[in-house]
Amino acid sequence: MENASNWEKSTIANELIQGMEVARQLKFHLSSSTSSPETQQRLLQRILSSYDNALLLLNWNESSAVQPQAVPATVSVPHSPVSADGSPGGSKDHYQDVSKKRKALPTWRDQVRIYSENGVESSADDGYSWRKYGQKDILGATYPRSYYRCTYRNTQSCYATKQVQRSDNDPAVFEINYKGKHTCLQATNSVPPATPENQELKHDNHHYHLHQQPPSDVLLNFKSNLRVETEDFEKKEASSSFSFPYGIKNLTNDGQPSSFSQLVNENLMGNFSPSFISPATSGSSYFSVSPYQMNSFGQFPDTDHNEIISANTSTTNSPILDLDFHIDHVDLDPNFPFDTPGFF
DNA sequence: CGGATTTGACCGGG
């Protein structure tokens, strides 16, 4: 409840901060002769996206769209939308709320939209390693639903699972349902999880669970190549005619379903938002983490990422805005308890 | 060769 507002607040703040960050990068780019217009364009888009998201959130808030289920889990936040290739379309029905039936595993859902820019598509991933264990055609849905569970289910007894399903009308949108929290340790302890997982990408981050610091490249991909936008939606009654926002019947030619879905499937809390680096820019490790929402893993309270890793190492050349993520980080904290149902 | 994905069978609730 109240936490929710807090949560949203921080979410919005994160968006804004992110936008600011990117703006800062852009500024740097602009003064750099090596920066390509393409990159600049991209950054600009990102900035716009942040605004967009922030506004969206506000709106969302106002409309009082409530989360579908009563689960306190968290929701993810929109990421950075950018251009869209989505389009209009009809609407179908998918509503779904997770009725709590089985154990009281925390569940929450997200909607992810992926955009491919510059012809580059990449997968979005939420930082966790998932193993697909099934796929089913769902009644009334055009696309099949895929079932994933944590890769470390057996080795670490991590029972987190998620279901991914592409939106009927807008192939660029994926609906993701998360169930259970991750208890495996595959990511950092201080920051939101970000771990490897891109089955589709050609990386091979095989095993590195138990380690900290996820590969930043993943993160980079994540952010730089495609934009993901996650948003929760409001729940509609089961009325047959409601419509979700979107729709299009566009075709996503490109990827084949499989890769597409994989690609897209996960990504949700982009806890990490490394301001990615573009070639010309600060090549170094400038990476700022913005604690988005740490939903999915809220394993225990102790997970408080004590600090964010803001190593602006070399990038300091510009005295521009140096936001303090810590602030919002702090802000986020409150949420934590919230989504920690002690299950585990 | 090992691990992930695929895909149809199987299970169980409604």
Next chain:
DNA sequence: CCCGGTCAAATCCG
């Protein structure tokens, strides 16, 4: 009995 979720054997991929 229908439908969504899971299992598991076969298959694929690196």
